[in-house]
Amino acid sequence: MIENKAFIYKSIPDGWPVPGQDLTVEDIGFDENAPPPKGGFTTKNYYVAYDPSQRGRMRDPSIQSYSPAMKTGEPVISVSVIGKVLKSDDPAIKEGQIVMLQGSGSESYSAKDESAVKTTQIIEPKEGVPLTAYLGLLGMTGMTAYGSLHEIGQPKKGDVILISAAAGAVGQMVGQIAVREGLHVIGSVGDDRKLDFILHDLKFTSGFNYKKESIADAVKRLAPEGIDIFYDNVGGELLDVALANMKVFGRIIACGSISTYNNAKDTTPYGVKNYAAMVRRRLRWQGFLVFDPNIAQWRKERDENVTEWIQDGSFKSVDHITEGMDNAVQGFLGMLKGQNLGKSILKIADPE
Amino acid sequence: MIENKAFIYKSIPDGWPVPGQDLTVEDIGFDENAPPPKGGFTTKNYYVAYDPSQRGRMRDPSIQSYSPAMKTGEPVISVSVIGKVLKSDDPAIKEGQIVMLQGSGSESYSAKDESAVKTTQIIEPKEGVPLTAYLGLLGMTGMTAYGSLHEIGQPKKGDVILISAAAGAVGQMVGQIAVREGLHVIGSVGDDRKLDFILHDLKFTSGFNYKKESIADAVKRLAPEGIDIFYDNVGGELLDVALANMKVFGRIIACGSISTYNNAKDTTPYGVKNYAAMVRRRLRWQGFLVFDPNIAQWRKERDENVTEWIQDGSFKSVDHITEGMDNAVQGFLGMLKGQNLGKSILKIADPE
Structure with a gap:
């Protein structure tokens, strides 16, 4: 032994x-x-x-x-x-x-x-x-990001995407793909070191530190015309603010709700109030698992593209x-x- | 004059x-x-x-x-x-x-x-x-029900569907179509006269009066295995309970949120807490408008079927x-x- x-x-x-x-x-x-x-x-x-x-x-x-x-x-x-x-x-x-x-x-x-x-x-x-x-990038995290962004988010050049936990494993990959595909990429992070990272290392269009600024103000300031895609890793207040700011036919990719994971049994999770926007703006909000066939079908494209992007140094x-x-x-x-x-x-x- | x-x-x-x-x-x-x-x-x-x-x-x-x-x-x-x-x-x-x-x-x-x-x-x-x-049935209300149930709900025989405001204009039509197509149809209503109507006139599988029974208890009792489709006309607490009881790959059709329409400016709408189910159960939640192309494409089929069903007396x-x-x-x-x-x-x- x-x-x-x-x-x-x-x-x-x-x-x-x-x-x-x-x-x-x-x-x-x-x-x-x-x-x-x-x-x-x-x-x-x-x-x-x-x-x-x-x-x-x-x-x-x-x-x-x-x-x-x-x-x-x-x-x-x-x-x-x-x-x-x-x-x-x-x-x-x-x-x-x-x-x-x-x-x-x-x-x-x-x-x-x-x-x-x-x-x-x-x-x-x-x-x-x-x-x-x-x-x-070449594992489950990368498949999560690549598959869900394309399958559920249906990104088009010029779309405005808001990403929560933007410096996290999934968020940084979603953001880098979105930047590559010509979207307007906004990241939400919880400290200034991460903000610097997404803006300068990952070349996001803009971002904010939700601990330093009201989320509602930040989203209004950075996406005055509204959001086409919200990539949600967190849930909670940012989700609520995003709902209130989605454009007509916007897509919400439900990847995670880490804000609720560590709630004690007697904790009431944050209550989302702006769900009437689902009707008013004809939104689509969808959850997934990386093994779902509609997500997994992106695997070959992901493997090829991401390997190339890592090798040529364009993907961090x-x-x-x-x-x-x-x-x-x-x-x-x-x-x-x-x-x-x-x-x-x-x-x-x-x-x- | x-x-x-x-x-x-x-x-x-x-x-x-x-x-x-x-x-x-x-x-x-x-x-x-x-x-x-x-x-x-x-x-x-x-x-x-x-x-x-x-x-x-x-x-x-x-x-x-x-x-x-x-x-x-x-x-x-x-x-x-x-x-x-x-x-x-x-x-x-x-x-x-x-x-x-x-x-x-x-x-x-x-x-x-x-x-x-x-x-x-x-x-x-x-x-x-x-x-x-x-x-x-042959107007906008009927198109709303027919188009959204089929396009977003993707009903299959045996699916469990929960309908809020089930005796309302859209709800009664959604329920009657679902009964015809072999679904297990549960209606939520706010008085006993309506409950009697959906059960005896419209032949819903089951139903409950949310003013007489806890919504959470009623949904557990009537859909112990969970819900495949939630047809939401109301929002609020029933939406939250439905989220907690959706099956994997469940669909939520966001038709209305009448519970929020008459809130005064200083009223806080009901906060939905169970949205983490969107991720956990890989749900799809989608809003629409009757004029959207994906909904409007059901028009011809609706006109033909519903006219026939009214004429043969099978649709009320x-x-x-x-x-x-x-x-x-x-x-x-x-x-x-x-x-x-x-x-x-x-x-x-x-x-x-």
Whole structure:
């Protein structure tokens, strides 16, 4: 047995997860001499993606949602984990290959049974494309942004798009695509460092810090003619202000409502009041999941375009890397609290 | 000059319109000896349709919406007015024909200029089809119901549909179509007479009186597996409860939010809290206007089917007729307050 540090989901949080109580780091052990599971394989892991949707899975299992509740006492499930194959009992997965595991535990070593083989993606390293890009722009986050913006948002050159959590993993990608496609791109962020990032690094048309200015004033000032597309990662007051400022036939892409995720049981979420605009302005408001067929159909186009854009340097992926499993809990909370710039990633070990 | 009683919009209401202050009935006169306007025609009117959307046009003209604000001091604009042509200066419109005027004043006699010709519909009376049907099932109300249910709702046999204001003009038609197409049809109404009507006359699967039972309890009881389609005429609490009970990929048809129309300026509308379901259940929520091309494309199918269903007696149109222009104000308020069963119509005179 060798040490296998893992980020553990200990108990169902009520409101913000409490370090040491709801979330811990523990050694769950790994038998490096055991054969791989029958038809499966084992990995040494390098990177684990953090994602706001993980918080939604830390819930009472009796509450239904699109993905099952996580099990307490086990490693936190991550949408994507990148590692190297140590041993394999499947002919398609070879020792030494770099793989991306989907919906896998946040742990230093993994033993996967044959059921994991079909969702495991073998990564062929490409010149100029860092491995972490497969957790962000070229991973689920990137598919989320690329697929939903095109499928639900139907962007046209000159459209005004407002993006909430604009410096976040999805927001920065949506914004960069929109800039490329000639939209008027407005970002909402919660600190000045992020505002500087979206304006100067990502070349958004404009943006505002919602902690420094009234949201209603900022939207009126930056989109005086109204909004064609609202890309919503947050919910809450900004959603309400956006509703009041949508143009006729506007589209609202419901990607997330992070403002509601950490509400304690007795908290009343922000009540949206301007929904009469749905009728008055004939809006379309639509939710999705990255695996839905209408979203997933954009995969090939995304893979080709985004790989090219990363390689030619025109697309930026800014990642927030938390170094080492010992810091896993604080990295996760930093993402939930909006302190991280770009895609939040936990680095377990240097790729060899 | 002869008497021409009209339903007049006197001043912008703040909250519920006040009879005698915001709305009155006045004689605006009609010169029966004058020629028709150049290229236009004159009518003696029989029926005027009431519609909740009229309230939305009684607003400060600086507030933009899909239809222009009404002008104070003039007759209340109605979506549809049915009358007989008295004199005509247009070759396509002949004396004695029955016509439907669109967006015309609520008045006993009308003089229409040539700009009205292209929106005027000549009605060919059909055996077994009452004239009032052209204000309801075969009018804009019917198009609203038929087009939006099919275009946005995408109903499939066995789907569970919840309809708010189910005994109202649009609601009763949506429900009857849904029953015909094999859906599980649940209606929400505000009194027991309406509940009896939707259950026994219209053959809805089930229904509830939201004034007698908690909405949340009623929806859980009648749709324990959740809702596929929510047809929303009302907004408010029922919308919030519906959001919490939508199935994955559910559709919300945003037809109206009558619960917000009569809010005074200082009233805070009901705040919808369960919008995180838009993301979690991948819902689509869409507003529309009956003139939008995607809705209007259902017109031919509606005309054919609904005429047949009225003639064979399988489709019921229950109208609430207010008798006489003197009662115009109370008929309008009755509609806004939900006291009328079915399509609200003002009868000015018996057809001759």
